[in-house]
Structure formats: C-alpha cells, structure tokens
Amino acid sequence: MTETLVSLWGAVRDRLRAAGVEQPVLDARLLLEAGAGVSRLDVATDPRRELSAAQIAAVEALAVRRIAREPVSHIIGKKAFWTLDLNVTSAVLTPRPETEFLVEVALQALPLTSPTRVLDLGVGSGAVLLALLAERALASGIGLDISVDALTVARGNAEMLKLDNRAGFHLGDWSASFAEQFDMVLSNPPYIPSAVIDTLAPEVSKHEPRVALDGGADGLDAYRAIVARLNDWLKPGGAFAFEVGRGQAAEVEALVTTAGFSLQPARADLAGIPRVVNGTRPV
Ligand SMILES: C[S@@+](CC[C@H](N)C(=O)[O-])C[C@H]1O[C@@H](n2cnc3c(N)ncnc32)[C@H](O)[C@@H]1O
Secondary structure, rough: EEEEEEHHHHHHHHHHOOOOOOHHHHHHHHHHHHHHOOHHHHHHHHOOOOOHHHHHHHHHHHHHHHOOOOHHHHHOOOEEEEEEEOOOEEEEOOOOOOHHHHHHHHHHOOOOOOOOEEEEEEOOOOOOHHHHHHOOEEEEEEEEEEOOOHHHHHHHHHHHHHOOOOOEEEEOOOOOOOOOOOEEEEOOOEEEEEEHHHOOOOOHHHHOOOHHOOOOOOOOOOHHHHHHHHHHHHHEEEEEEEEEOOHHHHHHHHHHHOOOOOEEEEOOOOOOOOEEEEEEEOO
C-alpha cells in the first residue's frame, strides 16, 4: 500500500495515542519529519506526497521507540527552548517550557548595556545559560554540572550557537569554587522528591537522567546546598533566581531569607503556581 505524508502521519498518531502518549498529533509529525527527512512546510503544503519504502521504514523505527515512551526529544535529538533549537541526548534533562520563566526573570535583572557574569548551576543542555547569552550580547558566564556527558552536550550547543566565546563550562558539584564572584546565580536544580520519581510518566522516570531529577527525600536537598554557598558565588548586590517545583516556593523562600538574602515576589507560571524564587544578596 502506498503511504503519503498525511496518511503516515495519521497512522503513527493513532498508534501513539493508543500507547498513551500525551501529544500524539505533534509527536507523530515530528517523527514523520525526522524519519522521512521532510520539513514541516513539506507536510503542510504537499501532504499527499508519496513516501519510499526506506522513508516508511525509518519513520516506523522512530515510532516504535516513541511507543516505548522514549521522549520525542531524545529520539529526534532536538528540543526547542526559548529562541533556541538545542541538541539533546539522554544525558541531559529535556528543557521544559516552565524553565522559560527562569529565563524571563533573569533577563529582567540582566542589563542590556553593561557586561555581566552569570553562573548557571546544573547547566544540563545549556538551555538557561545559552538563552540568556543569546539575549544579552555583553553577558558571559559559566555552566556548572556534575555530569561529564551533560557538559559535552552543553559545550556542543554553545559551539553550534556561536556562543562558546562567552560560555565556559565547569565539571563539579555544589561545593565548586570559582576565582570570581558573579553578578547573577541561576539554577534549575533537581527538585523531585526521590520517592515520587517512579510515579512519573515513563518519559521522565525511565528516560531522563536521575541525577537531573532527584532532589532527595523532600526534593529540597539541592536548594539547601546551593543557598549555603550563595555568598561565595554571588557578588554583594547580585541577583539570584531558582526554579522550584510545585508547592516548594515557600520552603525555598524560607531557606534564602534565613540565609540573609532579600526576596522579590516569586514568578508564577500560567496556572498561577509560584515557579521562580528570586532576589538579591544585600550590599
Ligand atoms: C533539572 S536539571 C536542569 C538542566 C538545565 N539547567 C535545564 O534547566 O534544562 C539539573 C541539572 O543539575 C545537575 N546536577 C545534579 N546534581 C548536581 C550537583 N550536585 N552538582 C552539580 N550539578 C548537579 C544535573 O546533572 C542536571 O544537569
């Protein structure tokens, strides 16, 4: 039987839906584009284009992986974040839409007209640091991560985006020391309580790196460690912003005020849930 772009899109969509995939229409189109080597424009403007047996087989191979609930970003190796198209692998957390609120908050505190130094703790794919550097031509910074493989992905993204002249990468953990203090310290740290991880969708629990998810018994281990070091990393008067999980903002705010930092109102997500705890180190 001949398959066209639109017929194969529909067939894959139905199988993904039956497998419990959350966004079957979008994911099926992404797999079709990647497997058949066609663009979104091809799918929209030439939907009845016939596919070769090799193209059909390639799409099928990708569909089988998605049906096994591997994230679509890992399968196609790409994820859109902010204004960037990032390369991702199974070594990094797939950048999430909610992390764009962290970028928004950071941009409000980052001047356009003066050089600034930014530290991104747990840089992963480079999403947050690179989004900021793309928006602020005078900013530069360092991304820290405990994962060698994540740093390889982040470095590759910096090079691909021609931001590597302003982005440095450092292998280490929350005890890392730097020969400078930064104007801004950011983090989207692991914040899922350990016992919750296995209850999450298979895309997350089975495929995202555990080190990117696991925040310890109450999910707050990384915030405690980071806040304990914030005075070492952040200049007096410098700004910090941390993404937090649902229901964690009040506890993280308590950690930072107890440590002597000033707070701005937390940035809420589209559902009204506080998502970014932010403030400054008093001068
Ligand atoms: C939630 S992911 C965030 C990745 C990326 N910043 C983003 O927002 O998409 C957390 C990152 O922190 C890193 N990480 C976990 N524990 C760490 C530690 N103790 N020290 C440094 N990095 C750590 C993980 O490897 C992971 O890349």
